[in-house]
Amino acid sequence: MSGTFVGMPAFPEAAREAVGNETLRGNLRHATHTIRAKREKAVTEVADWAELREAGKRIKDHTLRHLDRYLQQLEDSVTAAGGIVHWAADAAEANEIVTQLVKMTGESEVVKVKSMATQEIGLNEALEAEGIRAYETDLAELIVQLGKDRPSHILVPAIHRNRGEIRDIFTREMSEWGRPAPEGLTDTPAELAEAARLHLREKFLRAKVGISGANFMVAETGTLVVVESEGNGRMCLTLPETLISVVGIEKIVPTWRDLEVFLQTLPRSSTAERMNPYTSTWTGTTDGDGPSTFHLVLLDNGRTDTLADEVGRQALRCIRCSACLNVCPVYERAGGHAYGSVYPGPIGAILSPQLRGTQSEIDASLPYASSLCGACYEVCPVAIDIPEVLVHLRERVVQGGEVTREGNKVVLRPAKGHAAERAAMRAARWAFTHPAALRTGQRAASRTRRFHPRTLPGPGKAWSGSRDLPPVPAEPFRDWWQRTRGGKGGAE
């Protein structure tokens, strides 16, 4: 994944540091609680949520189980509609393809729609190395880019920054990149947004090359879909002459009709809106309207390895709504940076170690970055059983076993005794010394009781050999308290 994250400390260290940062915790807490409450409301508005969720899960599962067929169908339909399809086995190849495509246009700058896939492969840095400047145009991404920072949330990447910091970043950095911030810029959100509007408009109007990801690709029709709020996506998708979309191979749905499920569940899960302000769909190129050249780069980069794991492959159902981040007691405390990857929170804890393998210390520690409370599973619009995959990956880290890396079967050795135990225990200690996290955690723990072993597997055995792991009660104390005290006084 992105070089930005190389050298990240393992999760427990990074988290400990983040937990000590009061501003970060305050911002995160406010954000996650606000979105969480709104989402709840948006979801209860639709009576058939459970059915939509089940349909979404099944569509994605079916597609993954026949991914080779759907990929080829997609390739055919995109080509028939006037697009050009490229395949990239890993990050380096994807970056190489995009760089060459940009160079062929003779341009040395591009405008970008927020895209996790291009962050994952470190595209901006790769372009930079070839003398091509990539401008992020999503407001939050702009803040992150100008602040020489990393995103910390899927949906609101600059959530760790408050308005004062944003004002300072704009005032200091905008002139480096183009139109400077207006004189006397204050820290009101409206003024900051206006400054971004002016700064970026100049770039949109002259841009010849746009780079995007996509939320969905329809195999049947070759249609790509981008869901957004600000209109920067529309700018990048329609004003440039050349559009390059870099998309993970798991983003396919079979038919046009399938969008009816995801266009209902994604906005409500994500921004808690009935519908996001803008959704764009395009099928190849359209004469006289929008880019005249369209390239689709299909990205593997660990996805086929993830697909090879029968338990873990469900992580590929993810539609990146970020609902799981906002309910996660661990994410709320630790913040997005502690996960050391572009995918933070519960989904990051299962996706990153699968995409990248669990060899590095940070990836080996990620499956422990959870209290297994199950709240992430409850909110997930495609019903990914994140706790199940976490437990599965913990086993993998501790016991080793057969995995697929870059298409080849390899046998992982068990993590070195001490290292694994240390990682696990440090993560556990961290959670246990932060009672609020644990409290929320226990709420759903009884539901996942089947995952709780009596003894720790692998090297943990020595530790649990002399200790009993406490069984999880059928009703957590917190629930009993809430029930008997009518919810009063139980809040954090």
Next chain:
Amino acid sequence: MNSRERILGRVRRALADVPRDDPPYEQAVSRDYAREHGDRSVEQTVELLAENLADYRAVVHRTDAEGLAGLVAGLLEKRGSASVLVPPGLDEGWLAATGVTRVTDRAESTPHELDRVDSVVTACAVAIAETGTIVLDGSPDQGRRRITLVPDHHICVVRVPGQVVSSVPQGLERLDPARPLTWISGPSATSDIELDRVEGVHGPRTLEVILVGDA
């Protein structure tokens, strides 16, 4: 081996556990969710559209065929617009009452030219009541995607009830995936700064929707 073959090969090996008789798409996907939410009369559906549009801070107006030209002229005047973009196939009558300079969108119009225009008036392809969404599909009365994006003021005319559906599934059914589609729910907005909602970062900051009764 090229990357296409390599990736497809990896996919096939990864799916070795999937049986040959895995249920086909039609059986694998359950569709027992609702086609629409609630049981509404036609008028109620239009009313819901108006409510949800307004809830997302679009400005909603209602009129009939006779009143339309006057209303459009009035909105442009109130806004103080000096120029208005017109898609090639827009109903002539809609702008009959305004003297504002008309700018026709031409293939060679540059984004900078569009940026100097104050307002744009378009029709739409379909409107979705439950989500408060209007969808444009690039038909001649809606024009290219860029014309409803660059100017800061968009007036969109929806014929009711003919163009109104209840739900997202009903909306998709009416749309042609081969066309470039833009779904618009309220004006451009961001919540990236401390989750405070701010209207209009890049797209039009003002969206006015005119619901016109079918004659």
